[in-house]
Amino acid sequence: MRGRWRRMLASWAGLRGRQAPEPPEVTQARDLVAAIDAGGLPLNPARVNMVARALGLEVSSRAPVTQTVERIRAALQRLDL
Secondary structure, X not given: OHHHHHHHHHHHHHHHOOOOOOOHHHHHHHHHHHHHHOOOOOOOHHHHXXXXXXXXXXXXXXXXXXXXXXXXXXXXXXXXX
């Protein structure tokens, strides 16, 4: 019985300082925005829309890419709060 409690306390103490990893859709969105900020130009609007939809945004296929990127930025800012 003692061994189980020690293992449980040890595992809890080890998890206290760690943060959960980001979901892959958030990582993709951050990578996309970082690439655009570095001077890249999104060549595939379907990929930008896919990233936005993965974040839970409703995106029209006719929406300008710049507008979609700005919505992705806003969504990432809301996640950082």
